[in-house]
Amino acid sequence: MWLVWFVFNSSLSFNLIFQVGILDFCKIFYSMKQIKVSAPGKVILFGEHAVVLGKTSIATALSLRTNATVEQIEEPVLHILLPDLKDFGERKYSLSDLSKLNSYNSINEIDCFVPRECNAEFLDALSQLESIKGIQSVLFLFSVLSKLKHGIKIHFSSNLPMGAGLGSSASFNVCLVTGILSLFEIYACGGCDQCKKINSSSGTTNNVPCSKQLELINQWSLQGEKIMHGTPSGIDNAVSTYGSALTFTRKDGFKNLERIPPLRLLITDTRVSRSTKVLVENVINRHKQYPSLIEPVAVLIDTISKECLQAFDQYFNDHNDINQLQKTIELMIDMNHSLLSGCFGVGHSTLDMIASVSKRFDLHSKLTGAGGGGCAITLLKPSTDSETVNNLKSALKEHGFESWEATIGGQGVIIESSTNSSN
Ligand SMILES: Nc1ncnc2c1ncn2[C@@H]1O[C@H](COP(=O)(O)OP(=O)(O)O)[C@@H](O)[C@H]1O
Numbered sequence: 549m550w551l552v553w554f555v556f557n558s559s560l561s562f563n564l565i566f567q568v569g570i571l572d573f574c575k576i577f578y579s580m581k582q583i584k585v586s587a588p589g590k591v592i593l594f595g596e597h598a599v600v601l602g603k604t605s606i607a608t609a610l611s612l613r614t615n616a617t618v619e620q621i622e623e624p625v626l627h628i629l630l631p632d633l634k635d636f637g638e639r640k641y642s643l644s645d646l647s648k649l650n651s652y653n654s655i656n657e658i659d660c661f662v663p664r665e666c667n668a669e670f671l672d673a674l675s676q677l678e679s680i681k682g683i684q685s686v687l688f689l690f691s692v693l694s695k696l697k698h699g700i701k702i703h704f705s706s707n708l709p710m711g712a713g714l715g716s717s718a719s720f721n722v723c724l725v726t727g728i729l730s731l732f733e734i735y736a737c738g739g740c741d742q743c744k745k746i747n748s749s750s751g752t753t754n755n756v757p758c759s760k761q762l763e764l765i766n767q768w769s770l771q772g773e774k775i776m777h778g779t780p781s782g783i784d785n786a787v788s789t790y791g792s793a794l795t796f797t798r799k800d801g802f803k804n805l806e807r808i809p810p811l812r813l814l815i816t817d818t819r820v821s822r823s824t825k826v827l828v829e830n831v832i833n834r835h836k837q838y839p840s841l842i843e844p845v846a847v848l849i850d851t852i853s854k855e856c857l858q859a860f861d862q863y864f865n866d867h868n869d870i871n872q873l874q875k876t877i878e879l880m881i882d883m884n885h886s887l888l889s890g891c892f893g894v895g896h897s898t899l900d901m902i903a904s905v906s907k908r909f910d911l912h913s914k915l916t917g918a919g920g921g922g923c924a925i926t927l928l929k930p931s932t933d934s935e936t937v938n939n940l941k942s943a944l945k946e947h948g949f950e951s952w953e954a955t956i957g958g959q960g961v962i963i964e965s966s967t968n969s970s971n
C-alpha cells in the first residue's frame with residue numbers, strides 16, 4: 549500500500565516538476581528583454597551657436613531627464629509610443645515595410661561600430677513615411693542598429709520641456725541609442741564585464757556603460773541629432789551621454805570640467821516654441837553671407853567661454869572668491885546675450901523681457917540653447933534669499949513665464965534596469 553502511495557505521489561510530483569519546468573521553459577523561451585534608460589537635458593552656459601561655427605562652449609547636465617523603455621516584442625514591428633507628442637500618440641511600422649524603403653540596403657550594410665549619417669535617399673524615403681524629424685531619427689537609428697532583426701516597442705517620456713533649449717532632442721536620441729544597443733547586445737567593448745553585468749541585472753549600482761560604449765552611444769546619438777537639427781555641434785548629445793559639466797569644440801570634442809563653482813541658476817521657460825534647426829541654419833547663413841561681421845562675433849563668444857573657464861580656475865586657486873566670480877560671470881552673461889540677440893539674430897522679445905525683469909532684482913540673464921524663444925537662465929547671487937527668488941518667479945509669471953531653480957551637473961546616461969519580461 550505504502551509502495552503504491554509512494555509511486556503514485558512521486559509520479560505526481562515528477563509530473564508537477566515536469567509541468568512547472570515546461571512552463572518555466574516556455575516563459576524563458578517567450579520572455580523578452582526589456583531595458584529602461586534615462587538621460588539628462590542640458591544647460592548651455594556660454595557659446596551656443598558659436599559652437600556650431602567651431603568655437604568653445606560650456607554646458608552642464610540638468611537634473612531633468614528623458615526616460616525610455618525599449619523591449620523586444622513578438623510582432624514584427626517597430627512600435628513607438630510618444631505620450632509627450634499628443635498628435636502622434638503611438639504608431640507601428642512593419643519591419644517588412646521598412647526593409648522595402650528605397651536605399652535600405654545601403655543602411656543595412658553600415659557597420660554598427662562605425663557611426664555614419666543617414667544617406668540622403670533613405671532620409672528622403674523616411675520623410676515620405678513621417679514628417680516629424682524625431683520619428684525619422686527613431687526609424688533610422690532602429691533600422692541601422694537592429695538591421696530589422698526583431699520587433700521592438702519603445703516608449704519615451706520626458707520631464708524636459710520640448711523645443712525649449714534644454715536639449716530634449718539630444719536626451720531623446722541618447723536614450724534611444726543606448727536602449728537599442730543594449731537590447732541587441734551591440735557592445736563597442738566586445739562585451740566587457742561592466743556592460744554585460746548591467747545588461748543582465750535590474751537596478752545595479754554602477755549602471756553606466758563603459759567608456760567605449762559611451763563613445764559609441766555619443767556618436768550614434770549625434771547622427772540622430774543630425775536628422776533633427778541638420779548641423780548640430782555635438783555638445784548636446786555629449787552632455788547627455790557623459791553628464792556633469794564640460795567644454796566642447798567641434799575640432800577637439802569635449803573635455804570634462806573637473807570642478808564647477810557653486811553657481812545658482814534660475815531657468816525660465818518663455819513657452820515660445822521655435823525650431824533649433826531653423827535657428828541654426830539662419831546663423832550659419834548669416835555667417836556665410838557676412839563672414840567679416842559674424843566671424844569676429846563668434847571669436848568674441850569663444851573668448852567669453854575661455855574667460856569663463858579662467859574665472860572658474862581663478863575661483864578655485866584664489867580662496868574661492870565667489871563675489872569676484874559672480875561679477876565676471878554677470879558681465880559675460882550680459883555680453884553673450886547681446887551678441888546672440890543683436891548679432892546672431894536669435895533673440896526674442898520674451899527673452900529680453902526676462903533680462904529686464906531680472907535686472908529689477910539686480911540679476912543677469914541670457915538665453916540658453918538655440919534661442920528665438922525657449923528658455924533663459926538667470927544667475928542668482930549666493931546671497932539671493934528664497935523670498936527674492938519667489939518674488940522674481942512671480943514677476944516672471946505675470947508675463948506667462950514658468951521658472952524654477954536648476955540642479956546642474958548630474959549623471960549622464962544610465963541604464964536603470966535590464967530585465968526579462970514575459971509577454
Ligand atoms: N519626450 C519626447 N517625445 C517625443 N519627441 C521628443 C521628446 N523629446 C524631444 N523630442 C523631439 O525633439 C524635438 C525638440 O528638439 P529641439 O528643437 O532640438 O529642441 P530641444 O532639444 O532644445 O528641446 C521635438 O519637437 C521632438 O521631435
Ligand SMILES: C[C@@](O)(CCOP(=O)(O)O)CC(=O)O
Binds near residue numbers: 599714715717777917
Ligand atoms: C544652438 C546650439 O548651439 C544648441 C541647441 O540646443 P537646443 O536644441 O536648443 O537645446 C546648436 C548646437 O550646438 O548643435
Ligand SMILES: [Mg+2]
Binds near residue numbers: 715716717718784
Ligand atoms: Mg535639440
